[in-house]
Amino acid sequence: VDAILSAAEEMLVSKGLDRTTTNRIAERAGVSVGTLYQYFDDKEAVFDGVASRFTEALAAQTMPLAGASEADIATQLQSLLHATAAVTHQHPGLMTALQALPSEAIQERMTRVRGSLIQRVADWIRAAGDRVAVKHPEHTARHLMLLIEAHCAALTGHTEARLQSIDSELHRLLDLRHAPPAGTPVSELPTPCLVLDQSRLDSNLARMRQRADDLGVQLRPHIKTTKSAAVATHAVGPEGPLTVSTLREAEYFAAHGFTDLTYAVAIIPDRLDRVAAITASGVRVALFVESVAVARALVDHPGTFDVFIELDCGEDRTGVQESTALLTIATLLHSAPRCVLRGVATHGGHSYGAHTHAERAAVAEQERRVAVEAAETLRQAGVPCPEVSVGSTPTAVHAAHLTGVTEMRPGVYTLGDLFQAGIGSHTLDDIACSVLATVLSHRRAAGTVVIDAGGLALSKDRSTAGRPFDADYGLLADAHTGAILPGLRVASVHQEHGMVTCTTGEMCWDRLPVGSRVRVLPNHICMTAAMYGHYHVVLDGRLETIWRRTNGW
Ligand SMILES: Cc1ncc(COP(=O)(O)O)c(C=O)c1O
Numbered sequence: 098v099d100a101i102l103s104a105a106e107e108m109l110v111s112k113g114l115d116r117t118t119t120n121r122i123a124e125r126a127g128v129s130v131g132t133l134y135q136y137f138d139d140k141e142a143v144f145d146g147v148a149s150r151f152t153e154a155l156a157a158q159t160m161p162l163a164g165a166s167e168a169d170i171a172t173q174l175q176s177l178l179h180a181t182a183a184v185t186h187q188h189p190g191l192m193t194a195l196q197a198l199p200s201e202a203i204q205e206r207m208t209r210v211r212g213s214l215i216q217r218v219a220d221w222i223r224a225a226g227d228r229v230a231v232k233h234p235e236h237t238a239r240h241l242m243l244l245i246e247a248h249c250a251a252l253t254g255h256t257e258a259r260l261q262s263i264d265s266e267l268h269r270l271l272d273l274r275h276a277p278p279a280g281t282p283v284s285e286l287p288t289p290c291l292v293l294d295q296s297r298l299d300s301n302l303a304r305m306r307q308r309a310d311d312l313g314v315q316l317r318p319h320i321k322t323t324k325s326a327a328v329a330t331h332a333v334g335p336e337g338p339l340t341v342s343t344l345r346e347a348e349y350f351a352a353h354g355f356t357d358l359t360y361a362v363a364i365i366p367d368r369l370d371r372v373a374a375i376t377a378s379g380v381r382v383a384l385f386v387e388s389v390a391v392a393r394a395l396v397d398h399p400g401t402f403d404v405f406i407e408l409d410c411g412e413d414r415t416g417v418q419e420s421t422a423l424l425t426i427a428t429l430l431h432s433a434p435r436c437v438l439r440g441v442a443t444h445g446g447h448s449y450g451a452h453t454h455a456e457r458a459a460v461a462e463q464e465r466r467v468a469v470e471a472a473e474t475l476r477q478a479g480v481p482c483p484e485v486s487v488g489s490t491p492t493a494v495h496a497a498h499l500t501g502v503t504e505m506r507p508g509v510y511t512l513g514d515l516f517q518a519g520i521g522s523h524t525l526d527d528i529a530c531s532v533l534a535t536v537l538s539h540r541r542a543a544g545t546v547v548i549d550a551g552g553l554a555l556s557k558d559r560s561t562a563g564r565p566f567d568a569d570y571g572l573l574a575d576a577h578t579g580a581i582l583p584g585l586r587v588a589s590v591h592q593e594h595g596m597v598t599c600t601t602g603e604m605c606w607d608r609l610p611v612g613s614r615v616r617v618l619p620n621h622i623c624m625t626a627a628m629y630g631h632y633h634v635v636l637d638g639r640l641e642t643i644w645r646r647t648n649g650w
Pocket residue numbers: 319340361362443444446488489490491506507508509510
């Protein structure tokens with residue numbers, strides 16, 4: 098079959114439709130006409146086979162990109178376009194020849210594949226968001242496709258030259274602002290920027306996956322910390338499960354192919370339409386409900402909702418605090434035709450206030466017990482409660498066991514920060530995300546080095562204040578290796594200035610010349626990262642790629 102298709106393809110391109118007969122195809126393929134008819138009904142069927150082989154090869158080019166949705170848009174688009182160009186080039190003239198065939202089925206097939214490639218490119222341009230200056234992604238994608246076709250339909254010329262001209266067109270169209278190329282040393286990245294150490298991230302993710310396995314529960318990471326589809330994919334794969342803290346996150350992750358989300362903030366009725374729009378696209382979005390009034394609003398809404406009843410296990414933030422409300426909400430939801438009561442959920446956020454590992458373990462046990470007992474109360478009342486969801490980073494790390502629990506939702510563990518290191522959720526060397534900054538000035542008399550990361554770049558989070566591990570506004574680390582620079586910390590901040598002091602003797606001016614780069618490890622990474630649209634992902638001191646994150650509500 099392959100020989101017949103190749104012969105047909107060659108003749109179609111070189112001799113044209115009229116001179117390509119089944120006899121000639123068979124002859125060129127070195128088979129008898131009888132053999133050809135064993136596999137194909139007629140000439141049309143042979144051409145359809147040629148078109149299908151070609152379009153499948155083209156369509157396959159979009160596949161390698163599927164899992165890496167947040168990788169550097171330029172590299173990704175480039176490889177998509179190069180691969181498309183290469184396939185077209187391997188079959189010179191075929192695209193034009195096929196497009197000229199009178200067969201409607203072949204035309205349809207070509208249009209579909211071409212359309213999906215254009216769509217794919219347009220989606221990628223859209224995903225690049227503010228990093229590219231493209232007003233109409235669809236037009237740009239179409240333009241790039243035409244460019245490939247024009248280059249590849251021609252039989253003459255060198256492939257490399259064609260690819261280069263596609264590249265320069267791509268760069269012209271995408272105008273990749275602020276995007277240093279992969280391989281750029283950390284010391285040359287624009288500052289302030291968010292640096293994500295890929296190997297530390299990977300080991301943090303693996304450690305928590307192992308922890309969940311050991312505890313016998315599903316891991317549903319809270320993605321409020323990273324807000325990045327690329328990180329989420331590394332954490333749990335391309336579909337989830339994930340926990341989100343805003344509807345913006347829910348929409349972003351749904352748009353990136355994640356299908357199993359829990360929105361872990363008490364829902365209010367005026368957000369239900371927005372939730373329903375996400376679930377209508379086939380994505381599961383479980384909600385947190387903690388009041389009878391809101392449960393009624395859910396029941397009355399025309400949408401279909403998955404629901405967890407949120408419990409307060411001692412943090413005193415939100416969540417049901419007594420069993421009458423629990424049972425009223427559960428009964429309402431259980432009997433509602435369009436609601437699915439998935440279970441109960443709680444968050445032991447007061448673990449952050451604990452001062453010893455024993456106290457953190459006690460909060461973890463309280464979190465577990467409150468959730469498991471609530472689930473039991475529901476079951477005894479005849480209301481099914483399949484899922485029991487708990488979680489915070491400290492309780493996930495310090496829980497002695499999670500008997501009766503089905504999933505946990507830690508979030509900060511992904512990137513880590515000084516607070517988590519201080520309370521023993523991980524070590525200082527596990528902090529995967531930091532702010533890269535440049536030394537602006539030496540204030541010798543005051544013993545201060547000034548960097549370009551101030552309150553906006555670092556956040557003014559002072560959660561470490563009053564704790565034995567107080568780090569003011571952040572500890573300094575080597576720009577290249579990420580190793581802590583002993584004694585150096587950001588003692589105070591202005592909006593765009595960070596004032597670095599040395600707590601262990603004299604400032605080492607030579608170590609931090611004006612213009613040099615340093616990393617600042619953050620107190621609370623969720624707050625720090627929120628000011629940035631991208632992660633500069635680094636490995637061995639060099640830029641690997643850029644991952645986008647979403648922000649806002
Ligand atoms: C409901 C809920 N679940 C899980 C988490 C994740 O916990 P952590 O931030 O300690 O990783 C949070 C964090 O605020 C939360 O509010």
